[in-house]
Amino acid sequence: MTELDKLRNGSDFAARLLRAGSAEQPMRAARNRAARALGLSGVAAGALLSSKASATVAAVGVGSAARLGVPLFVKWLALGMLAGGAVLGAAAAVRNALEVTSAPARRSSVPPVAMKPPIGQARQLQVAGNSELSEPAASAAADELHASVGASASVEPPRLSSSASARLPSPPPATIADLPPVNGDALLSHEIELLERVRVKLRAGKSGEALAELNAVSGDIQSLMTEADLLRVEALLAHGERARAEALAEELRRRGGGQNFRLKRLLGRP
């Protein structure tokens, strides 16, 4: 037996490894993602397969199914059901995104320093202050989403804890016009802009105003929450509230946001 034969056909260790390598396949999700990125019509092979499955099931009917054979029929039926489930799941995800972007809950348990304005009011102020979020544009984007998920004309406000509800006046129901843009990049830009306003006030030595601004916008920060918390620590320190700053820093450390170095630097610890 030659060395080549031994490698390819033998039962030895090296041959087993090579056979494992030949058998490896990419996950279907990776393939679908790449197809979508390339803009190949039909988007996902799985979706293509499923739609074909549904079409086949509808076309052939029960009689043809018997001719095709029960296992094949069951396979196609299952694929069709999977496709249906995927569509429903996507619709639910879009609806969740709508609810979250309409009024995200604040995760930090540290109470805000200043009185928080009503959520609806804060949002309206932000919308008015941001040229990218002009009402017609926000409204158009919201209408598009609204139509796709078949939601009702207004979006329910978030549920607050009982203590939070007691502190805050009950916010008016958010309308579609109040929604921020749904595009991920636009949301991120919006958050960056909000935090930049806080940072400018902080750099100008207006720590009280920075904290108030941070309280006002905190409900709208989702992606940059860690950044917002670090700014809050910095603002509290600048405002002379070291104990609260340290308490927040401790909580952040417990959450494990990977910002230990920055926290130590802010608090002036070695």
Place this chain on the structure above:
Amino acid sequence: MNDQAMLATRALQPAGPRPDEARLRRLFDDHFSWVWRFVRRLGVAEPQADDAAQQIFCVLAERLGELEPGKEKSFLAGTALRVSSNYRRSARRRREIPDASLEFAVDTRDDPEQMAEHRSELALLDRALDQLPSELRAAFVLFEVENHSMLEIAELLGIPRGTVASRLRRAREQFQAAAHALQGGTSDRVG
């Protein structure tokens, strides 16, 4: 998706229907798995292999108009070698350690026992392949894992047939030695 793949993808978003779409689709259907497996065996970890394969096809989509029909697979192989090299380099810079437990979590192709054995074999294969210089590794993978002929490999890599033969001979010797060394320490897990 990493930054490289994201940028490549964004740059290629079409403004309208592309004339080469049918050709691209056919190449994607025929070669995506091959490209993905090739970059894996060239040392790109599984999560990054998804991005790398996508990036390679993005490059192909960009250059498809300039490519002669029949030369696409060679182009894919050449691009895969370059992209894999970049990914390996950046992985070394980041000192990434592939998390096998994460890969286990998403792989639902086999039952757990088979899956564990398969993963173990793949990890050992990659460790053995890591012992080969990159030029030997590419030829060896195309021949032994992808079952290409020497003539095909010569075309894919753009090298003479004699060079392919000599690279394969040296690669087999080195791979056998590496596998033998690995077998000593892992006979309880595989084999």
